[in-house]
Amino acid sequence: MSELLLARADEIGEGASKGFSVSWQGELIEGFLVQQNGELYAYRNNCPHTGAPLDWMPDQFMDVEGRYIQCSMHGALFQVEDGLCIYGPCVSRRLEPLPIEIVQDEIRLLTRQEKPRSQ
Ligand code: FES
Incomplete structure (x- = not known):
């Protein structure tokens, strides 16, 4: 399912981020990946x-x-690990997480039919 491929793991370094656009179940999803403390x-x-x-x-x-x-519009800050807003106009609200898995160095968006593989 190449349409679910988001990026290669080596494209995103520590503290870096990368946007993506993917079609999932007929919906165009605009999202981003970020790595912090070795976690994606x-x-x-x-x-x-x-x-x-x-x-x-x-x-x-x-x-x-x-x-x-950081949101570019009004400067809200969000924790990387859980998407919680800790500063700005939406404090205590969260970014919506997307389910991903890494298979053979490929970062993939999970569909509802797929379950994460054990690591
Ligand atoms: S739109 Fe993101 S802080 Fe206002």
Whole structure:
């Protein structure tokens, strides 16, 4: 299912992020990947404040220190590990996570029919 391929794992370094657009069950999903402390996370590219995309430039989702995900619109900051907003106009709301798995160095979006493979 090549349409579910999001990126290769070596395309995203520690503290880096990468946007993607993929068709999933007839829906176009705009999202992004981010790596922190060796873990990869995926979220929809919609801020819980207004629904606007978060990136200020393609593949730029992190704050200048590379610690938090930052919304380019009004500056909300989100924890990478759980998408929780800790600063800005949507404090205590969360980014919507997307299920992913890594298979042979490929980062894939999971469909509802697939279950994560044991690591
Ligand atoms: S749209 Fe993201 S903080 Fe306002």
